[in-house]
Every structure is written in structure tokens, then in C-alpha cells.
Amino acid sequence: MANDAQTEAPVADYRALLEQERGSLARQLAELGFGGVSDTGLSYDANFADSSQVTAERGEAETLAGELRNSLAEVERALERVADGTYGTCLRCGKAISPARLEAKPAVTTCIECASLPR
Ligand SMILES: [Zn+2]
Structure with missing residues (x-):
């Protein structure tokens, strides 16, 4: 905040990592049949798990898709x-979150100390 010099952006690599991750998650969702990928973004808030009449297999896919969507939202x-x-x-x-942690998990929102605390 005290330094607004236009030097190289230190987060550029993380953005690349995140975009890679986003692409991978979107592809997995698409493979499950929950793509929702469009030019304007991803509709991960669709109420796809609304029906109680889904088959067990579909339910499993939806559980997985839900996790993927959560990850995608984090990304x-x-x-x-x-x-x-x-x-x-x-x-x-x-x-600041340690660079090693960000590289391992680019979408993390907390430092290692806070992550180990109970929510
Ligand atoms: Zn923290």
C-alpha cells in the first residue's frame, strides 16, 4: 500500500497457476456433464442438486461436481x-501467506497458522 511502484507484478505466476487450475476444474465439470462454461463465466450457483429423485449414480456425480464447483469458486x-x-x-x-503455500495451493485464503485453527 505504501509502495505503488510499477515494477514487475509478483503475483503474475499465481494468476497463471490459478487460470490453469480453473481450466482443469472446468474441464472436469464438463466431463461430468456439469459444464456450464460460457464466455461470460461459469454458472456454479445453479441449483442442480434440487431434485430428490436423482439416481444414486447421478447423486454421486453431483456430489463430486459440487466439490469441483466449490474449488472453482475459490479459484x-x-x-x-x-x-x-x-x-x-x-x-x-x-x-502474508507464504509463497510455498500459495504455490502448493494457489486458491488458499488463509495463512498456515489460521488454517490450523478451528473455524
Ligand atoms: Zn492468517
Whole structure:
């Protein structure tokens, strides 16, 4: 915040990682038949699990799709934070998240200390 110099962006690599992750998740969803991918984004808030008459197999796919959608939403939020310059900051304590942690899991929102705390 005190430094707005236009040097190289330190989060560029993370954005690439996140975009890669987003593509991978979207592809997995598409393979499950829950694509919803469009030029304007992903409709991961569709109420696809609304029916109680889904078959067990379909239910399993929906559970998996739900997890993928959650991951995708996290990746999208991380990309938003890259865009507004808050990426890499813990959402709970406000400290910087370690680069090693971000590289292992680019969509994380908390530092390792906060992640180990009970919610
Ligand atoms: Zn923290």
C-alpha cells in the first residue's frame, strides 16, 4: 500500500497457476456433464442438486461436481484478489501467506497458522 511502484507484478505466476487450475476444474465439470462454461463465466450457483429423485449414480456425480464447483469458486475469488491486489494476504489475520503455500495451493485464503485453527 505504501509502495505503488510499477515494477514487475509478483503475483503474475499465481494468476497463471490459478487460470490453469480453473481450466482443469472446468474441464472436469464438463466431463461430468456439469459444464456450464460460457464466455461470460461459469454458472456454479445453479441449483442442480434440487431434485430428490436423482439416481444414486447421478447423486454421486453431483456430489463430486459440487466439490469441483466449490474449488472453482475459490479459484475465481483468488483471481479476483489477484486483480485487486489483495492476493496472497490471509483473509483471517491479514498477514502474508507464504509463497510455498500459495504455490502448493494457489486458491488458499488463509495463512498456515489460521488454517490450523478451528473455524
Ligand atoms: Zn492468517
